[in-house]
Amino acid sequence: MNQLNAVVNHNYPEIIRFAAFVAIISAILTFCTIAVIFVNRVIKKRRQKIQKMADEAILETLGERIFIYDSVSDISEKELSKTLSILDVLKNKNKIFRKSMIRLLVYFQTNLTGSVGRIVNATYSRLKLRQFSLKKLQSPLWFLKTQGLTEVQRMKDVMSLLEVYKLVNDKNQDVRVASYIALVRLRARDCFEVMSKEREELSEWQQMMLVEGIFNTIGLTIPSFKTFLRSENRSLVLLGIKLIVDYRQLDAIQELLAVINAQDDFIRLRIIEALGALNAEEAESSLRNRYQLEPVKNKAAILISLGLIASGNSVDFIRQKFMEAEDFLIIKSAAAAITSHPPVVAYEVKNELQEEHAVQKGLINHFTEALN
Amino acid sequence: MKNKVLIVDHELLINKLLESRLTKEGFKVDKALDGISALRKAQLKKYDIILADIMVPNIAGLELIAELKKTRHNSETPIFVLTALASDELVVDVLEAGVKDYIVKPFSLNVVVAKLKQFILSDLTAA
Numbered sequence: 001m002n003q004l005n006a007v008v009n010h011n012y013p014e015i016i017r018f019a020a021f022v023a024i025i026s027a028i029l030t031f032c033t034i035a036v037i038f039v040n041r042v043i044k045k046r047r048q049k050i051q052k053m054a055d056e057a058i059l060e061t062l063g064e065r066i067f068i069y070d071s072v073s074d075i076s077e078k079e080l081s082k083t084l085s086i087l088d089v090l091k092n093k094n095k096i097f098r099k100s101m102i103r104l105l106v107y108f109q110t111n112l113t114g115s116v117g118r119i120v121n122a123t124y125s126r127l128k129l130r131q132f133s134l135k136k137l138q139s140p141l142w143f144l145k146t147q148g149l150t151e152v153q154r155m156k157d158v159m160s161l162l163e164v165y166k167l168v169n170d171k172n173q174d175v176r177v178a179s180y181i182a183l184v185r186l187r188a189r190d191c192f193e194v195m196s197k198e199r200e201e202l203s204e205w206q207q208m209m210l211v212e213g214i215f216n217t218i219g220l221t222i223p224s225f226k227t228f229l230r231s232e233n234r235s236l237v238l239l240g241i242k243l244i245v246d247y248r249q250l251d252a253i254q255e256l257l258a259v260i261n262a263q264d265d266f267i268r269l270r271i272i273e274a275l276g277a278l279n280a281e282e283a284e285s286s287l288r289n290r291y292q293l294e295p296v297k298n299k300a301a302i303l304i305s306l307g308l309i310a311s312g313n314s315v316d317f318i319r320q321k322f323m324e325a326e327d328f329l330i331i332k333s334a335a336a337a338i339t340s341h342p343p344v345v346a347y348e349v350k351n352e353l354q355e356e357h358a359v360q361k362g363l364i365n366h367f368t369e370a371l372n
Numbered sequence: 373m374k375n376k377v378l379i380v381d382h383e384l385l386i387n388k389l390l391e392s393r394l395t396k397e398g399f400k401v402d403k404a405l406d407g408i409s410a411l412r413k414a415q416l417k418k419y420d421i422i423l424a425d426i427m428v429p430n431i432a433g434l435e436l437i438a439e440l441k442k443t444r445h446n447s448e449t450p451i452f453v454l455t456a457l458a459s460d461e462l463v464v465d466v467l468e469a470g471v472k473d474y475i476v477k478p479f480s481l482n483v484v485v486a487k488l489k490q491f492i493l494s495d496l497t498a499a
Contacts, residue, residue, distance in 0.1 A: 063391075063392030064392065067396075068393060104385070107385055110478065111383075111385075111386060112480065113478045113479060113480045114480025114481065114483060115482060116481040116482065117478070117480070
């Protein structure tokens, strides 16, 4: 302050006074920044220390009083009350302890099955921790909502379904996807119907999370995913195709053929691949007819799919593309398709090859005798 | 004398969970969080059972099993694999590598304990 007064009172040129003012303000700001960083670090360290203490105390209690039992019936009501009162004291100690308890119980519930898993679940309910998960669902912050949704679905809290439904129209897409996953995990009857109403494009990551949720939910009623193929949402169509293939829904082949004229190259590529993966013999002529209309990548996929179907009806078609094509990807895919048929097909094609077909010959050799 | 178990898992909480339960069941437990520390421990001490997740840092999978079997003290020690990976091929490969049993995560704590106890019991009977 004295320095500032000195500069102000002396008759220094304007520019020097301004520079001194800026320098002093900068020094003050730098000091403030360092102070804030220091205080934040101290707070973080303190929080980490409390977190560690909380983890240790809760783990010790769980280890000594919960994980030791073979079944729920092994615990007497008196003992259970005592355990719950110990955990209740820990839970009410402070926010960090409570959060730590929820995190640990959710973690063990996710990683444990059998009676210990059930005991962990009962502990979560009896300690009334679900109300904190439900509170997160009502938070204005998207990440707290998704965290709450994860907790609810991992603790298999079917009672919270109504709260989950409220989030399926949330303005944040991550929250919506987390709510679809929660509905799937909680085996809500209309989970797929709700999901099919999604308007925004789902990222590949979100699709993967949904697929993971669907695959890992035991006892889920799987619908026919052909309804997804008519969606206006491109990502839902792609998700539907993937699920049709993974669940081998052969009844969806006709629907796949009906939408094979889709505008989007990538959707058509996925449909072509799906028809091959489903060994759809009835799709062969459609695939051959589409060949000329498709870009190179899709042409290659058509050849591979015809190879996977390997009915024998498309051998001449594949052979012709193999001999005439100039694009390496097409020749390679045709070679793969030929070698997917019984060995006699590759043998016959090999015999037809002339000297100028060195690339074709090399590829057939590669696919038939990959190790040589 | 207490049976000695080496638990190899990169997840600290799983390690602690198994430790608390197995200690209560009368086992003497050592823990390792990665492949290298597991090998170090296996080179220094003989264990009665190794309970290992094969997806751990540094050395993992079939290589970890092979390396554990090369150690002087534990070449004959039965290994129980505990992992989240459950592909048919992997299960076959792991069992062919000489692993005693394959337990998939999420797992039942009681089943793990029962399998280890059963093994100790059958080993004693055979002896």
